[in-house]
Amino acid sequence: MEPTTGWYLALAAALFVIGAVGLLVRRNPLVMFMCVELMLNAVNVTFVALGADLNDVGGQAAVFFVLVVAAVEVVVGLALVVAVNRRRASATADDLSALRG
Amino acid sequence: MEAAVFIAAAAVILVGAVGVVGSRNPVHSALFLIQTLLGAAVLFVLQDAHFLAAVQVVVYAGAIVILFLFVIMLLGVDRAMRLDIEPIAGQRPLAVIVGVALAAVLLTVTVVATGELTGVRRAAGERALDNGLSDVERLGRVLFSQYALAVQATAVLLTIAVVGAVVLTRRHGGHSGPSGEET
Known part of the structure; x- marks a missing residue:
């Protein structure tokens, strides 16, 4: 038996939901970034599955761009975390309110 | 298998x-x-x-x-x-409720939509994207023809990210504050 596209989409949905719940529950900004990565990976799995199913290499091209943007997002986000952490010695997402104007 | x-x-x-x-x-x-x-x-x-x-x-x-x-x-x-302290009252239950709702929506869409996708579907048993070229070659051709402009924009984005990260993590001044000597 060969896994159909629906299997991949269901797995991606589960992965996306786990990432979203983690993003809502956790307060450590680093772990929240990791949860964002989980959600992006769920989307990547969807892109590749549908691209294979529809015989369109554009799905893989989209994953390529998602990878680049994810790397950029992590770089800037971690720089922000480091900058905030330099002023306060704790690491919860609530302390990011220090970024306010 | x-x-x-x-x-x-x-x-x-x-x-x-x-x-x-x-x-x-x-x-x-x-x-x-x-x-x-x-x-x-x-x-x-x-x-x-x-x-x-x-x-x-x-x-x-x-x-x-x-x-x-x-x-x-x-x-x-x-x-x-x-993990047991909860700064915002009711955050965890709300998150779980939102998660369950999201899962329901996504799985419904998955089940409903997979039968109605448009496009040229591959026949049963056919390998995906199989027309003689390796997937690296196919992806490269698409990236550097159809998506060439997007690839360029990606390069600009990466440069901006590097510059932004350096600016964000650099300490201000350098010789005026007490933190300056750590740079």
């Missing part, structure tokens, strides 16, 4: 994802994230996206997670966080 690989990879991915969310120590979260990313790479191989699988391992598991670990070590936040 493929179903067995899929189920194994799916188990690895989901266990890793739950581990990322549930670990008290951020270092453990990062390691579980690597597990999830490797599972996704296996799924990419299963769908003949060999180049993306390699990029997934090299860039994601190799670079991004290492960046996470660097920052965790740099900030010294590798001590365990207490």
Whole structure:
């Protein structure tokens, strides 16, 4: 038996939901970034599955761009975390309110 | 055979994802994230996206997670966080409710929509994207013809990100404040 596209989409949905719940529950900004990565990976799995199913290499091209943007997002986000952490010695997402104007 | 690989990879991915969310120590979260990313790479191989699988391992598991670990070590936040305190009342139950609703919506869309996708579907037994070229070649042709402008924009974006990260993490002044000598 060969896994159909629906299997991949269901797995991606589960992965996306786990990432979203983690993003809502956790307060450590680093772990929240990791949860964002989980959600992006769920989307990547969807892109590749549908691209294979529809015989369109554009799905893989989209994953390529998602990878680049994810790397950029992590770089800037971690720089922000480091900058905030330099002023306060704790690491919860609530302390990011220090970024306010 | 493929179903067995899929189920194994799916188990690895989901266990890793739950581990990322549930670990008290951020270092453990990062390691579980690597597990999830490797599972996704296996799924990419299963769908003949060999180049993306390699990029997934090299860039994601190799670079991004290492960046996470660097920052965790740099900030010294590798001590365990207490998961039992709840700063905003009702955040956890609300998050679970939102998660269940999201899962219901996504699974419904998945079940309903998979039969109604438009496009040229591959025939049963046909390998995906199989017209004589390797997937690297196909992806390269598309990226540097159809998406050439987007690739250029990606380069600009990466440059901006590097500059922004340097600006954000640089200490101000350099000789006026007490923190200046640490640069």
